[in-house]
Amino acid sequence: MARIGVFVCWCGENIARTVDVEKVTAAAAEMPGVRCAINYKYMCSDPGQASIREKIQSEKLRGVVVASCSPHMHLKTFRAAAQAAGLNPYLVEMANIREHCSWVHHNKDEATEKAIQLIRMTVGKVLRNHALNPIKVPLTKRALVIGGGVAGIQASLDIADAGYEVVLVEREPSIGGKMAGLSETFPTLDCSQCILTPRMVEVGQHPNIRLYSYSEVEAVDGYVGNFEVTIRKKARYVDIDKCTGCGDCWTKCPSKKNLSEFDQGMGTRTAIYVPFPQAVPARPVIDKEACLHFKTGKCGACQKRCQAGAINFEDEDQLVKENVGAVIIATGYKLYKITDAQNNAKYTGYGEYGYGQYPDVIDGLQFERIVSASGPTGGEIKRPSDGAEPKNIVFIACVGSRDNAKGMTFCSKICCMYTAKHTMLYKHKVHDGQAHVFYMDIRAGGKNYDEFVRRAIEKDGAKYYRGRVSKITQENGKLIVRGTDTLVGEPITVEADMVVLATAMQPADGARELAQKLKVGYDEFGFLSESHPKLRPVETTSAGVYICGACHAPKDIPEAVAQASAAAGKVQVMFGKGELTREPEIAVINEQTCAACYACVRTCPYGAIEKAEIRDRKGNLVKYTARVNQGLCMGCGTCVAVCPSKSADIEGFSEQQIYEMVKNLV
Amino acid sequence: MSDTNPFEPKIVAYVCNWCTYLGADLAGTNRLEYPSNVRIIRLPCTGRIDFNLVIKAFEMGADAVLVSGCHPGDCHYTAGNYHARRRWMLARPLLETLGIDMRRIHFTWISAAEGRKFQETITEITDTTRALGPYEGYRKLAEASA
Numbered sequence: 001m002a003r004i005g006v007f008v009c010w011c012g013e014n015i016a017r018t019v020d021v022e023k024v025t026a027a028a029a030e031m032p033g034v035r036c037a038i039n040y041k042y043m044c045s046d047p048g049q050a051s052i053r054e055k056i057q058s059e060k061l062r063g064v065v066v067a068s069c070s071p072h073m074h075l076k077t078f079r080a081a082a083q084a085a086g087l088n089p090y091l092v093e094m095a096n097i098r099e100h101c102s103w104v105h106h107n108k109d110e111a112t113e114k115a116i117q118l119i120r121m122t123v124g125k126v127l128r129n130h131a132l133n134p135i136k137v138p139l140t141k142r143a144l145v146i147g148g149g150v151a152g153i154q155a156s157l158d159i160a161d162a163g164y165e166v167v168l169v170e171r172e173p174s175i176g177g178k179m180a181g182l183s184e185t186f187p188t189l190d191c192s193q194c195i196l197t198p199r200m201v202e203v204g205q206h207p208n209i210r211l212y213s214y215s216e217v218e219a220v221d222g223y224v225g226n227f228e229v230t231i232r233k234k235a236r237y238v239d240i241d242k243c244t245g246c247g248d249c250w251t252k253c254p255s256k257k258n259l260s261e262f263d264q265g266m267g268t269r270t271a272i273y274v275p276f277p278q279a280v281p282a283r284p285v286i287d288k289e290a291c292l293h294f295k296t297g298k299c300g301a302c303q304k305r306c307q308a309g310a311i312n313f314e315d316e317d318q319l320v321k322e323n324v325g326a327v328i329i330a331t332g333y334k335l336y337k338i339t340d341a342q343n344n345a346k347y348t349g350y351g352e353y354g355y356g357q358y359p360d361v362i363d364g365l366q367f368e369r370i371v372s373a374s375g376p377t378g379g380e381i382k383r384p385s386d387g388a389e390p391k392n393i394v395f396i397a398c399v400g401s402r403d404n405a406k407g408m409t410f411c412s413k414i415c416c417m418y419t420a421k422h423t424m425l426y427k428h429k430v431h432d433g434q435a436h437v438f439y440m441d442i443r444a445g446g447k448n449y450d451e452f453v454r455r456a457i458e459k460d461g462a463k464y465y466r467g468r469v470s471k472i473t474q475e476n477g478k479l480i481v482r483g484t485d486t487l488v489g490e491p492i493t494v495e496a497d498m499v500v501l502a503t504a505m506q507p508a509d510g511a512r513e514l515a516q517k518l519k520v521g522y523d524e525f526g527f528l529s530e531s532h533p534k535l536r537p538v539e540t541t542s543a544g545v546y547i548c549g550a551c552h553a554p555k556d557i558p559e560a561v562a563q564a565s566a567a568a569g570k571v572q573v574m575f576g577k578g579e580l581t582r583e584p585e586i587a588v589i590n591e592q593t594c595a596a597c598y599a600c601v602r603t604c605p606y607g608a609i610e611k612a613e614i615r616d617r618k619g620n621l622v623k624y625t626a627r628v629n630q631g632l633c634m635g636c637g638t639c640v641a642v643c644p645s646k647s648a649d650i651e652g653f654s655e656q657q658i659y660e661m662v663k664n665l666v
Numbered sequence: 667m668s669d670t671n672p673f674e675p676k677i678v679a680y681v682c683n684w685c686t687y688l689g690a691d692l693a694g695t696n697r698l699e700y701p702s703n704v705r706i707i708r709l710p711c712t713g714r715i716d717f718n719l720v721i722k723a724f725e726m727g728a729d730a731v732l733v734s735g736c737h738p739g740d741c742h743y744t745a746g747n748y749h750a751r752r753r754w755m756l757a758r759p760l761l762e763t764l765g766i767d768m769r770r771i772h773f774t775w776i777s778a779a780e781g782r783k784f785q786e787t788i789t790e791i792t793d794t795t796r797a798l799g800p801y802e803g804y805r806k807l808a809e810a811s812a
Binding site: 072098103104640641659665 | 728
């Protein structure tokens with residue numbers, strides 16, 4: 001049975017200089033189970049591989065040990081060579097006699113002796129190897145995209161254009177995300193809505209995209225290739241199939257003084273509303289908290305006016321299930337809310353800036369709405385308190401960012417750029433006004449970014465002070481901003497009419513809970529973790545789940561879009577194959593001996609072990625057992641170490657294989 | 667290692683595939699020399715290493731055992747090294763009670779970038795084990811319990 005071939009590589013001089021390869025080959029030939037042993041100058045070269053293939057066939061080998069470099073270097077190469085000769089690739093193992101031997105030991109006798117021992121150990125292991133086959137996992141070629149901001153839109157359209165179905169879930173009544181509310185975008189100053197809304201319409205009309213607006217992901221079951229997602233369609237009180245979006249309902253709604261979420265509280269909306277005119281879907285939703293029908297039971301103006309009969313006050317949340325093979329998370333960001341942060345033990349906030357106390361102290365997204373042509377002021381810059389045009393406006397950067405003491409340690413990355421943009425937009429509208437910026441550093445890395453900031457300073461005359469603001473007070477209708485210009489070394493006081501805080505970016509609410517449902521990691525701030533910061537930037541540790549946009553880290557639009565296309569590309573790579581194949585070197589549980597203590601279930605970092613039942617043909621319960629989900633297991637072996645009944649094992653690194661290696665040490 | 671030579675210890679290193687094994691590879695690539703006493707056994711993750719493996723190595727004649735994986739937070743499998751650390755904290759007093767010589771069990775983190783640390787660790791373990799002498803104690807312990 002045991003017919004093992006040992007192939008000793010010289011690696012040119014790299015091994016042969018310090019290891020006596022002839023002696024090693026002779027010793028290997030004498031090892032129990034070894035059928036033949038040869039050496040060659042370069043085993044990885046074509047003639048070297050050919051000699052392995054030839055020996056596999058002529059000697060009818062049942063196992064191969066290649067004694068050469070690190071398995072990280074060439075295990076795949078030699079396994080492929082074996083497979084070409086008809087040998088199961090998982091019967092091939094490597095003894096690392098280069099990195100772990102010839103390169104680190106200079107005494108030839110010692111190195112030769114060690115090389116022989118390493119080969120003996122590996123031969124012992126191969127004696128216990130058995131043929132494994134790649135695991136095939138069925139694949140549902142549909143993708144779920146969570147979040148309909150610019151990243152989610154980009155990812156959805158890419159996948160849908162490639163011919164695969166997409167389920168897009170958006171929590172708000174319309175897709176569009178934060179970008180839909182922006183005025184103009186850096187560094188080109190093109191109008192945000194002009195570039196985004198056509199993409200939104202494309203999503204709404206795409207035959208391959210099923211859009212769930214005003215919906216949230218309730219639960220996720222299954223694993224890569226085979227997720228079952230439960231989506232909560234929140235009660236909208238409007239039947240969007242009947243509704244034509246004519247607008248009769250919201251023009252007649254008597255409850256008009258509700259703060260508009262889309263306008264960041266800078267404007268108002270009715271109780272039945274579409275968040276903004278270009279919404280997709282262009283269908284309204286009723287805000288139950290604001291609606292007089294729900295509050296008093298008397299009003300029903302919208303229902304009376306609606307000719308389509310689309311208003312349904314009896315509407316309830318619905319749970320729907322969708323099957324998908326891959327998931328992209330694109331849940332985006334929110335801004336650090338200083339008023340909320342006051343009560344948070346972790347962040348002490350910036351109470352001294354008077355946000356939430358002085359109406360004319362606002363944040364960056366609120367300023368976007370004020371300066372936007374579609375905003376509550378129609379694009380005229382009017383301050384919230386009295387509608388006056390501010391002649392002196394102060395922008396404060398890094399509010400909550402890069403601040404160990406009161407906020408977050410990270411750089412929010414986009415604020416330098418949007419603050420420069422704000423000063424320009426302001427100057428373009430208030431020609432006799434003056435913009436003042438307090439900053440820590442200007443971080444304008446990006447194509448045409450630094451030029452943009454220089455333009456704000458040199459052409460549009462924004463005054464930049466390198467320093468922090470210590471306090472803002474209100475005196476005689478002015479906001480007194482006290483700070484320092486550290487470059488000049490002087491304290492500075494600006495009598496401002498309005499102050500805009502560039503507050504830090506944070507992951508959107510609920511991102512952590514969603515990450516837990518999808519078994520994706522996140523950092524201390526709640527930003528989702530990529531699988532590898534350099535080489536796997538859109539993958540997560542959860543197979544089949546990808547991330548893009550600001551849910552991962554602070555990002556601007558071009559980066560979010562690029563990452564979204566990358567994630568969509570990864571999904572297409574996966575869908576391009578007929579079925580999923582996975583490495584078979586994963587955990588396996590002996591269900592006969594499993595005591596069903598489920599220590600492994602609790603330990604598995606991937607949730608890859610499930611509780612299962614063994615039943616006889618009549619359906620009677622025989623026993624409970626743990627069972628490995630081959631689609632999820634990554635093969636770490638943590639379950640093996642915790643299993644008290646020794647029922648868990650890892651293929652390719654089995655208990656027997658390792659014991660055999662240890663036995664051959666002496 | 668003939669009889670005339672001084673005692674040369676046998677050292678078994680159970681290492682994870684993603685950090686310490688690659689750290690050892692890097693030591694090789696950088697030609698960082700260390701004593702040839704160590705035999706590396708590659709496992710997917712330190713989370714896989716239960717203390718039966720450590721005992722087994724002693725049973726088979728090892729004089730010292732090293733368990734080494736990724737640094738906390740760096741685990742390829744997210745948390746395997748935390749499991750290994752917790753298991754070590756629990757097993758340590760148990761092994762001590764059993765009479766195992768704790769100076770012969772080493773536990774460390776070596777990343778894929780730490781070729782030099784691998785070199786230093788192996789050199790140090792070899793030196794201390796050489797000074798300790800052969801692990802006769804385990805043989806006596808095993809005989810006593812047999």
